[in-house]
Every structure is written in C-alpha cells, then in structure tokens.
Amino acid sequence: MSAPGFSGWRAVVLHAAGEGTDRLVRQLGLLGLEAVVHWQPLDLARTPADVVFVDADQGWGGLLPWGTEAAPVPVVALLQSEAPGRIAWAIAQGASAIVAKPVVAASVYPALVLAAAIHAERAVMAERVRHLEERLRLRPLVHQAVQQVMAAKGLEEEAAWARLRLAAMQRRITLEQAAGDYLAGITRLPEVG
Amino acid sequence: MGGLAAVGLFIDRAGMRVRAKIGIVFSTVGPYSAMGRDCRDGADLALLDIAADPACPVTVEAVHADPGGDPRRYLDAARDMLREGAVRHIMGAVTSLARKDMIPLVEKHDGLLWYTCPYEGFEANENVIYTGACPNQHLMPLFSHLLPRQGKRAYLLGANYVWGWEMNRLARDLLTAAGGEVLGERYLPLEETEVSRLIADIARRQPDFILNNLIGPASHAFLAAFRDLGLRDPAFRPEACPVLSCDLSECELADLEPGLAEGHLAAAAYFDSLKSPANAAFKARVAALHGPDRRVSAYFEGAYTAVRLFAEAVALAGSDAPGAVRAALHGGVFATPHGPLRIDPRTNHAALPFHLGRINGSGGFDIIASRPSIAADPYLVVDRTGAGRAGLRVVS
Numbered sequence: 309m310s311a312p313g314f315s316g317w318r319a320v321v322l323h324a325a326g327e328g329t330d331r332l333v334r335q336l337g338l339l340g341l342e343a344v345v346h347w348q349p350l351d352l353a354r355t356p357a358d359v360v361f362v363d364a365d366q367g368w369g370g371l372l373p374w375g376t377e378a379a380p381v382p383v384v385a386l387l388q389s390e391a392p393g394r395i396a397w398a399i400a401q402g403a404s405a406i407v408a409k410p411v412v413a414a415s416v417y418p419a420l421v422l423a424a425a426i427h428a429e430r431a432v433m434a435e436r437v438r439h440l441e442e443r444l445r446l447r448p449l450v451h452q453a454v455q456q457v458m459a460a461k462g463l464e465e466e467a468a469w470a471r472l473r474l475a476a477m478q479r480r481i482t483l484e485q486a487a488g489d490y491l492a493g494i495t496r497l498p499e500v501g
Numbered sequence: 502m503g504g505l506a507a508v509g510l511f512i513d514r515a516g517m518r519v520r521a522k523i524g525i526v527f528s529t530v531g532p533y534s535a536m537g538r539d540c541r542d543g544a545d546l547a548l549l550d551i552a553a554d555p556a557c558p559v560t561v562e563a564v565h566a567d568p569g570g571d572p573r574r575y576l577d578a579a580r581d582m583l584r585e586g587a588v589r590h591i592m593g594a595v596t597s598l599a600r601k602d603m604i605p606l607v608e609k610h611d612g613l614l615w616y617t618c619p620y621e622g623f624e625a626n627e628n629v630i631y632t633g634a635c636p637n638q639h640l641m642p643l644f645s646h647l648l649p650r651q652g653k654r655a656y657l658l659g660a661n662y663v664w665g666w667e668m669n670r671l672a673r674d675l676l677t678a679a680g681g682e683v684l685g686e687r688y689l690p691l692e693e694t695e696v697s698r699l700i701a702d703i704a705r706r707q708p709d710f711i712l713n714n715l716i717g718p719a720s721h722a723f724l725a726a727f728r729d730l731g732l733r734d735p736a737f738r739p740e741a742c743p744v745l746s747c748d749l750s751e752c753e754l755a756d757l758e759p760g761l762a763e764g765h766l767a768a769a770a771y772f773d774s775l776k777s778p779a780n781a782a783f784k785a786r787v788a789a790l791h792g793p794d795r796r797v798s799a800y801f802e803g804a805y806t807a808v809r810l811f812a813e814a815v816a817l818a819g820s821d822a823p824g825a826v827r828a829a830l831h832g833g834v835f836a837t838p839h840g841p842l843r844i845d846p847r848t849n850h851a852a853l854p855f856h857l858g859r860i861n862g863s864g865g866f867d868i869i870a871s872r873p874s875i876a877a878d879p880y881l882v883v884d885r886t887g888a889g890r891a892g893l894r895v896v897s
Contacts, residue, residue, distance in 0.1 A: 310674045315882050338625045340882035412608055413626045
C-alpha cells in the first residue's frame with residue numbers, strides 16, 4: 309500500500325482548546341493539514357472539513373450535524389475514557405479511529421490513515437448497496453420483459469434472458485434498464501445469428 | 502570548542518560551567534554493532550573534545566549503556582537513566598525498532614531523545630531531535646540521480662523490520678511514479694546469511710539495480726554472494742547492476758573482505774572523503790585518537806555532531822532543561838564536520854546535505870554527486886514522488 313498523503317486537507321478539531329489540541333494541531337500541520345479548533349456544534353457550511361476530530365469524552369448529540377446519517381467525512385474520536393457509552397457515542401457519530409488522550413504525536417498519522425481508509429471503504433460499500441437495491445427494485449420489470457420476449461419471439465425462457473442480456477451488454481446498461489426500455493418500447497432487441 | 506568554530510556562541514558565565522547530563526545508548530556487540538561502535542566512538546570523541554576545551558562553559562557528564570543489540574534492553578536502559586530524574590537527554594539507538602520503543606518513555610518524562618542515524622521517516626516527535634537523514638534526504642535524491650542513468654527496473658531487498666519494509670514501500674511508490682518496475686522484493690532477518698535462492702532469483706530477473714536495505718550479517722552475506730555472481734556473469738558487476746544503499750558506510754566496509762563491495766553505491770550526509778577544512782580538522786582529531794587508518798562514517802560523525810550540538814545548545818540555554826535546549830537548537834546554526842547545521846522547529850529534524858558515494862578499493866567512498874542541505878520532510882508532505890526536486894550537482 310502506498311502511503312496516504314493529506315496535504316491540503318482541512319481538519320476541524322471539536323474539543324476545548326488546550327495543550328492536547330495544541331499538540332494535535334501541530335502534528336496535523338506536519339502532515340500537511342490545516343486544522344482549526346472549535347468547541348461548538350459543527351457547521352460544515354461555515355467550517356468546511358475533510359476530516360473531523362471530536363472529543364468523545366465530552367461530546368454531545370448535536371455536536372456533529374449529521375445525526376444518525378452516515379458521516380460525510382472521516383471522523384476520529386479523541387478519547388480518554390474507557391466508558392462503553394462514550395465509545396458507543398463515538399461509533400454513532402461515525403468515528404472509525406481513535407486517538408487516545410493525552411495525545412501523543414505518534415498516534416495521529418495512524419488514526420488519520422485508518423479513518424480515511426474506512427471512510428472511503430464505507431462510501432464504496434454504500435454506493436454498491438444503493439446500486440444493488442436499485443437492481444432488486446427493478447427485478448419484477450426483468451421478469452415481465454422476459455415473458456414478453458418469449459411471447460414475441462417464440463423463445464424459451466433461457467434464450468429470452470440471453471437476448472435481453474445481450475441488449476444490455478451492447479448498450480452498456482444494466483439488465484434492469486434494458487428490460488425497462490424494452491417494455492417502454494424505447495428499444496428493440498438485437499436479432500441473433 | 503576544539504578544532505571546530507561553533508557558530509552558536511558560548512556565553513561566558515564568569516567561569517561557571519553549566520553541568521549537563523546525557524545518557525548514551527548504543528550496542529557495540531550484536532548484528533549491527535559496526536554502526537553502534539561508530540556511534541559510540543563518535544559520541545566519546547565529542548565528550549573528550551568538550552572536556553578538553555577550557556572555553557566551553559558546559560561540563561557534560563555521560564552515562565553509557567550497551568544493550569548488546571537486544572531490542573528489549575533499550576527500554577530498560579532508558580528507564581534506568583530517566584528514573585532518577587538526573588538524566589533528561591538520551592542519545593541513541595541505531596534501529597528504528599529500538600528508537601520507537603524508547604520514545605513513549607522519553608515523552609512521559611518530557612525528556613529529549615537524540616537520534617543520529619539515517620532512518621525511514623514518517624515520524625516527528627516533540628521529544629526527539631533527529632540528526633540523521635530521512636528519505637527525502639537519502640532515498641529520493643538517490644533515485645532522482647540514478648533512475649535516469651541506470652534504468653528503472655529494480656530488485657528490492659530489506660531487513661524484515663520497519664526500516665526494510667518502509668524503505669522498500671517508498672521505493673516501490675517512487676519507481677511506480679517514475680514509470681519503473683519492481684522485479685522482486687525479498688526480506689531477511691538480520692542474522693540470516695543463506696542467500697543463494699535470492700541470488701538465483703536476481704540472476705533470473707536481471708534488474709537494472711538492487712536496492713539493499715538489508716542490515717548486518719544478511720547484508721554482508723548478500724554482498725559477498727552478489728560479488729561471486731558478478732565474477733561468473735559480467736551482467737551483475739557493479740558497473741552494470743549496482744547495489745544501492747542508504748545506510749552502508751565506512752564502518753561496515755572495514756568488516757568486509759577488501760574490495761568485496763567496490764563499485765557499489767551509497768547515499769549519506771557525510772563521507773570520510775568529504776573535502777573541506779572542517780572535515781580535515783575533524784579527521785585529524787579522529788586520527789589522533791584512533792590512528793590514521795580509521796575511516797570515519799556518517800554514524801561516527803553523526804553521533805559526534807549530536808553530542809557537540811547538545812553541549813552548544815545547553816550553553817546557549819544556560820541549562821539542560823529539555824524545553825530550553827530544544828528552543829536553543831531551533832534558533833541556532835551550528836558548525837559540524839559536514840557543514841553548517843540547522844534544526845527545523847516544525848519537525849525537529851536536521852537539514853542535511855546529500856552525497857552519493859561509490860565504494861572504492863581502499864575502504865572508502867568516492868563522492869560522485871552532491872546536493873547542498875535539504876530540509877527534512879519526514880512525512881513527504883512537500884514532495885511524494887521525487888519529481889519536484891531539482892537535479893543533482895554531479896561532481897565527477
């Protein structure tokens with residue numbers, strides 16, 4: 309794996325300012341990030357961020373604006389407590405890495421890499437789920453199209469499937485889209501042979 | 502101070518000498534003992550020079566520990582030194598493994614760890630002063646010089662700990678960015694000397710060059726076997742397929758059969774053959790103590806420089822309080838055998854020159870390319886591919 313870089317990233321540190329946040333901001337600076345420290349509910353429109361560090365010991369519901377939705381940026385929890393409730397709160401905010409307090413320099417880069425990688429992976433997975441859900445939703449359409457192709461062309465079910473799949477492949481669209489287009493009379497199926 | 506004029510001036514405290522304590526932790530036995538011995542000798546020479554200099558307002562008291570190359574004993578040594586509270590500065594460790602073990606303890610005591618060896622980067626700690634080179638000061642200029650001349654098909658070798666792993670990971674990134682290719686990548690424990698399969702693989706794949714991040718006996722066994730391969734097949738002689746290193750130095754050449762590694766290349770911030778009045782004066786001091794045949798390595802010079810730097814910073818600060826010493830370091834320019842040295846207040850790393858040396862027949866390096874001091878970029882924030890760097894000045 310190549311070493312992830314964070315040059316030009318903007319970090320928001322949601323934590324009461326102090327020695328620990330100074331050390332965190334300094335280390336983030338070394339990694340090429342510009343960091344600001346806030347201790348008030350985050351407004352991403354006013355304070356754009358590519359990554360958020362949040363005090364999981366003192367943080368409250370509403371500190372982060374996304375509530376129960378998926379976090380739009382990687383989140384790192386700053387945590388001293390071992391209290392399960394605080395860890396659960398951090399997870400609920402979308403945290404995917406922890407920097408233990410008191411902050412030591414060597415903990416910042418690994419947490420940042422981990423949070424960014426998991427955030428990216430979550431985004432890919434969410435997109436894949438959305439795509440599969442869409443296809444699942446359109447499955448009855450495919451069934452209907454296969455029935456119509458069988459009737460119109462006098463084909464067995466398997467051959468009708470193959471014809472529909474070929475149409476989708478040729479137009480580089482999904483089977484569901486091809487089925488929808490066929491049923492709507494937008495496209496004709498390719499003749500085979 | 503002695504033969505070297507310090508740019509950072511000593512403050513005359515009406516004859517009062519500031520007392521400063523430093524713990525020195527190097528392994529003089531074990532698999533990487535050649536480097537550890539040079540570090541220890543360099544530090545000891547600096548201590549002698551400081552003690553002998555009546556103008557120096559600092560009395561440095563050194564406590565030595567020798568972990569014998571056993572990674573677990575570094576932590577014990579550091580703990581013993583820091584526990585009493587009298588020692589707040591520790592200089593030492595050759596390997597990153599040992600350094601990373603000691604850092605949490607030094608942080609806890611808010612002391613300073615002085616690390617003097619080349620390393621793989623991706624670290625910048627407030628409680629560590631780094632005077633050895635990191636990759637934008639060794640591997641990146643080495644590649645930017647070599648890839649256009651030698652080719653971009655590489656075989657990567659490494660010791661199987663963080664140095665080997667990280668150096669080869671970065672090498673792979675740099676090669677990929679340059680349109681090159683990694684033909685093979687192999688890791689060996691420090692003490693492993695069975696290299697015949699590795700040599701056979703290299704012979705089969707015919708790389709343009711080999712990057713050698715092996716350490717100690719493994720590295721020496723490889724160099725010997727590769728020399729034999731070159732004797733059988735000219736395609737593997739140094740002029741056709743050089744072995745590159747960012748840590749091979751004069752101190753290890755002394756342990757190798759004469760001529761064994763001749764023609765191969767290494768990057769360093771210092772070579773014995775560096776021609777400058779400062780280095781000539783320094784080498785005269787080494788020769789006076791160790792005899793005229795002793796070659797000085799970057800490890801020796803690095804530890805020497807760091808102890809001198811410590812004393813000068815204590816003098817400027819008026820105490821050995823770690824915070825004050827660090828602030829004094831950040832503000833000064835210090836004379837060293839390799840030239841003026843600055844410590845970057847952001848990263849605590851030294852800016853260092855780059856030299857590319859070709860191993861000659863007399864146990865030293867001929868410098869074939871150089872670049873003036875490069876600011877350390879331990880996390881490669883400024884330049885990740887080496888593409889943004891200016892070309893080297895070729896000196897021969």
